[in-house]
Amino acid sequence: MKRLMREAAVRPLIATTALLGLLMAAATVAQWWGFAQAVNLAFLEGQPLITLGPTLALMILAFALRALLGWAREVVGQRAAAAVKRDFRSRLAARLVQLGPAYTGGERSGELATALTEGVEKLDAFYARFVPQAALTAAIPPLIALAVFRIDWPSGLLLALTGPLIPVFMWLVGTLAEGASRAQWLALSRLGAHFVDRLQNLPLLTAYGRVPSQREEFARVGEAYRASTLKVLRVAFLSGFILELAATLSTALVAVTVGVRVLGGHLDFLPALFVLLLTPEFFAPLRQLGADHHAGMEGSAAAVRLYDVLNAPAAQSGSEAAPDPAGGVFVERLTLRYGEAAALEDLTLSFPPGSRTALVGPSGAGKSSLLAALLLFVRPQQGVLRVGSTPLDTVSPEAWRERVALVPQRPVLFAGTLAENLRISRPGADDRALWAALEAAGAAAFAKEGGGLDMRLEEGGRNLSGGQRQRVAIARAFLKDAPLLLLDEPTSQLDEAAAADLREALETLAQGRTVIEVAHRADAARAADRVVFLERGRLMAVGTHPELLARSEAYRRAWEAA
Template structure:
């Protein structure tokens, strides 16, 4: 990744404001450095050679004090600005990343991507702190201070300025060489961190199952091994950082020493006056300081740069063109020769499926596991765009419809419903956050939720049975009161008695809605006005 990736300016507009402020602060610091050097050289020369007293130097001493305070103030402003902009950029990138993931949809967010993105959206983006608060401000100073200082030195003593001009490029040259190695180590470190985070999240998600089968302790060894791998990768990166800092410090010190030797010899020889010699000696370290600090801060920001590269790889993903048309969901839906190509990651796919879903009716989708029932719902939700064929709603192709407006009219219960830590009541209310308490309780009753609504549950419904989780998710979908209701296996894991109770309450909840009911249990078919059976022959091989 380059020092300032153009994509950072495109995706995080706050960066432009930050760079503008950094340039202004950098120019101010360069002017202050020149003023400070001139004042120090002038004061020391007059005090030691011309015997100037405190009263003679009071004006310049006051100005020097103001200069020192101004330099400290500019450094403070630069740091505060960097931290504020860093927070704004991180927030902007995180929002863009999450928005992009939503646009790409569940079909893209499969396999290991969830763990990777969790790490990327948290630890990864947070690692940009050092990049903005340290590296980027220093990079701006490198563009101004060495050039301004070298120019002033050239006006005072061309020989010393020539030494600086010749030796200055050595530091970025070594930084580039070290950076090539650091890039590989940082990539290895980030990959180890992602692997550890992904495995750790998997263990947490399946901890209940592991405990039930007595295999929870067996994962300790795996986590320890992955943590040790990440530790070694981090230490390897730090080792290079420390060694490269030593090389940069040595180069800068030797370069300043060359200038000092040249100035000292000519000063003794009488070919250089004291004030010029002092001015050059004071300015020489200032020419190398930004580059030295840049090299040190580069390693602190390397992890953030690697994470930003992965963020941009997600943001650069192409998203199918979004439609702008609007259509009501309480209209007849027609699927005409819909084909969805499948692969190993995305599961079952549809091959030339045609059917009509009448408005205000209950359509049952029956078939064995893996025949494409959930894929059909994903097509209706707009998560998957058919490879061929079309979905038509009231004469309008779904591909031309604005999806946010379309989805706002749909209540969807997925095959693996997600529940959050909190009360059962709060989880149901997520379907319609502003619903009154009575509506929430009625939805719970319609879905035959047999858990007290005030009961506190864990993440993903920890502490509940599979059937209880599904009924809470069903209640949440019913609460939304949307005209189009998509239910994926709503009675899976539900005992026969409760299923019979649901057969008595769901007709009233379905009244006036278009319902697509996916199931492989025949008991629910009594609620359907039509049943469409997806056979294995309709699934792409």
């Protein structure tokens, strides 16, 4: 909660709401003083109604002012909450881009999506209700107590003594509620993660006949969320009961003492009625704060996860301009670990400008990890990546990635038009450039048949074949026209005939560029200027494909196993 209170929008929100609270307190005092005066003049002093005009006007004006100030308080709170949520979403999106796939790949997508959507929405109650109500509570009760003290100091003293009991009770119950709110949020996050995970893998579950068993699992996870929610509600009801009881008893105490003194002739009717009217107004903000406190606790519990994302260490933090890969790419004694497991170990390599290098090795050899390091997705524990004489850890990751094109093993295609998917690599490209990229990638024919650039692609490109998806990915690389090209087994998901057909487009794409390809087929290794053979993150051999077949038994075994 402390971190939420340090957000930039909080201070203006508190200041504005506190000012509104002071005005509301003054209007409340004026309203009930006018009402008490009118009752006293009309019923005790017997004055005609026509003489009560100024008093009734004061009461009505004060009532209208209270309503207007209450509306202003709601508007200020809602606008502040909207601004904070917008700011959180912007910061979270920027941070996830900085963290890159190395971070998101280690997170459960459903849990992360729940945090970034529902978690941010939970902040609404904190900033729209709890923070403004806390400011009102700090402003209104003291001013009302002061007004009562001036009229009847014993009643003012009772308010000063009993009023602080409610925040104390709220703090005691809130300690219990905090743990329950966090447990509820964790249960909701698990439910979201479980749902997305099973939905994404529904074809596999269906193929293995595991859908019925997942119903039981969904019931178990859903029951955990239901139980945690009911626990939060029980704590909220208990808190509400305690706060209402404390406020009611305190109000009754003031009423009894006032009544006794009126009957004993020690207090006149007018101040007595005024005190009785103001006493509920004194406790009203405190009671409302107790109710809003639980809504704020939900936002505080969700914020823990949001700040975890915002404070996660980024892979790179350089800011210099990106160097030209024409200076060559150099890997010097690079060590990269995921936890305790070493993906790359003391690796030294160079990639001359215009060269074509195939990375070969068994699964887990570190091939894809090297590409991730070159894309600045991960931060090596030791060693240096250089382009020319410039270390990449001093370069802006966004600027460097503008000079790199990637054709992944499994292309990511979004639901939308073909043009929207292509422009991911170059947002400002015109239609002529898009068609040129499609022609170069051999994708123009099926694009024309499907409706041209307005062709609708389903999520993941489900309405395309594997080869067509790869050609769209290659068209993106053509469109980007970057000097450094990274190919991560682009034909591994295709059969021999489709792979051979796609290889022609890749050969065209590779011309005039520095190419680093993770290869699993012999044709890719043969087409390379040299082959780098990796095993368990270490460099085992470098040479052409025929050379390594002749002198490296491990390399020969790797191709035989493939």
